[in-house]
Amino acid sequence: MTDRTAAVRRETAETTIDCTLAVDGDGDAEVDTGVGFYDHMLASFAKHGLFDVTVDCDGDLAVDDHHTVEDVAIVLGQALDEALGDRRGIRRFADRRVPMDEARADVVVDVSGRPHFEFEGGFSQERVGEFTSVMARHFLRSLATNAGLTLHATVEGDNAHHEVEALFKATARALDDATRLDERRSDTPSTKGEL
Numbered sequence: 001m002t003d004r005t006a007a008v009r010r011e012t013a014e015t016t017i018d019c020t021l022a023v024d025g026d027g028d029a030e031v032d033t034g035v036g037f038y039d040h041m042l043a044s045f046a047k048h049g050l051f052d053v054t055v056d057c058d059g060d061l062a063v064d065d066h067h068t069v070e071d072v073a074i075v076l077g078q079a080l081d082e083a084l085g086d087r088r089g090i091r092r093f094a095d096r097r098v099p100m101d102e103a104r105a106d107v108v109v110d111v112s113g114r115p116h117f118e119f120e121g122g123f124s125q126e127r128v129g130e131f132t133s134v135m136a137r138h139f140l141r142s143l144a145t146n147a148g149l150t151l152h153a154t155v156e157g158d159n160a161h162h163e164v165e166a167l168f169k170a171t172a173r174a175l176d177d178a179t180r181l182d183e184r185r186s187d188t189p190s191t192k193g194e195l
Helices: 036-049 066-084 135-147 160-179
Strands: 005-011 015-022 029-032 052-059 093-100 103-110 116-120 150-156
Touching: 005 066, 015 066, 029 036, 036 052, 036 066, 036 160, 052 066, 066 135, 066 160, 093 160, 103 160, 116 135, 135 150, 135 160, 150 160
Parallel strands: 029 052, 116 150
Antiparallel strands: 005 015, 015 052, 093 103, 103 150
16 A cells, blocks of 8 residues: 655745644544644544544744634645645545534545535634634635545534534545545546546
């Protein structure tokens, strides 16, 4: 099996981030962004996607959580794109529906190399701890753009903690399915011959 791993560093005036990703992992995570709930969501993303992830982020949290959440998503997306390489042999498409108590998230993904993002729903509370709820949508957009994913997500519920968590878990499960290698396929899953 090809070693599907990547390490990405991003340094700007707003954040400094080091990230590693192993697509074929055990779900292990070492995450420190300075935003407790975001750390929890990234650990959940790793666990339910069976990705091994490390993220160390020093961000301008004195401003707010926006740059930290966005830039970590950018780096994680870049790492996923790099780790997948030419995407030869992957299943490519997947969808997952995940409940979290009263909340439910649906995620459909195409690991196509063509970034596109659609979102339906909203969040019942403005914040979960120090995490601004709408940043979950921004996380998904930034991840999709930088990983080259077409990603459609919907969420409903009445508790923002559950809504955000369901989204992260559904995204992880869909990406786990879509990035798995199909033993019947040795080529790139496209009639074009490449993604």
